[in-house]
Amino acid sequence: xxxxxxLRQRNRDRTRDEIEAAAxxxxxxxGFEAVTVEQIVAAAGVSHRTFYRYxxxxxDVVFGEHGEAVTRLRAALAATDPAEPPLRRVRRALxxxxxxxxxxxxxxxxxxLIDASPAVRARSTQLAEDFEALVAEQLAPAxxxxxxxxxxxxxxxxxxxxxxxxxxxxxxxxxxxPPERAVALALDLVEHGAVAVSEPESAAAGDTGAE
Numbered sequence: 001x002x003x004x005x006x007l008r009q010r011n012r013d014r015t016r017d018e019i020e021a022a023a024x025x026x027x028x029x030x031g032f033e034a035v036t037v038e039q040i041v042a043a044a045g046v047s048h049r050t051f052y053r054y055x056x057x058x059x060d061v062v063f064g065e066h067g068e069a070v071t072r073l074r075a076a077l078a079a080t081d082p083a084e085p086p087l088r089r090v091r092r093a094l095x096x097x098x099x100x101x102x103x104x105x106x107x108x109x110x111x112x113l114i115d116a117s118p119a120v121r122a123r124s125t126q127l128a129e130d131f132e133a134l135v136a137e138q139l140a141p142a143x144x145x146x147x148x149x150x151x152x153x154x155x156x157x158x159x160x161x162x163x164x165x166x167x168x169x170x171x172x173x174x175x176x177x178p179p180e181r182a183v184a185l186a187l188d189l190v191e192h193g194a195v196a197v198s199e200p201e202s203a204a205a206g207d208t209g210a211e
Contacts, residue, residue: 016054016065019044023061024109032062032117059123062113070130072097077138086142087191090135090160094187107179108171115172132161160190 022044026035037058041051055061076093084092114124139153163186171182 012054015046015050019046019051019054020061020064020106023058024106027062027113028109032058032113032120057123059120062110062120063123063127066127066130069097070134073131074134077134082142085191086139087156087160089142090139091187091191095183098183104179108175111168111172111179115169128161128165132157135160156190159193160187163187163190 019040023035023040026039026043035058037048037051040058040061041048044051060066073093076096077089080089080092082089113120115121136150136153136157139156140149143149143152143156164183167179167182167186170185171177171179
């Protein structure tokens, strides 16, 4: 009995991946806007009902298991060591859940679709807000709590995902740049550039005296 959920999940993952593979192949051949859901389900050999069980819209096919990724990121953040610097904790959790080097060809295709299609780009921005809000929520206590900590957390989370959007665009226009390298560059920039705002409000306010 214990093996049944695992088997069911493997079947779900396989079906979702088959739909994604068919969709990405069509997008590459015809462009995102020219492809219909009817064409995707025909290419994947599934029903419309099956398609919509996995993806609410055509745009969501580009982003795979977004809801599950948010859940995994929450769990990964909770499992990090509170004694570590907050940006290092976020870095570990993001890399553990996003795994940008696992399927680089899919990451490159996704980046190009986001760059080329306004509809996909709008959906990407909307979905990224889920990750951004989660990271800000987790960072706030490390930045001193209260309104000041929350403000710092929101700014740093915004900077982080802004840098990741820049990394995505770099991958879209630079064929030789591996996705994992672009993500590492974005994380390096934010982790080492956020030191000035990572102290609690009281500590930052006290550092105003003349030399």
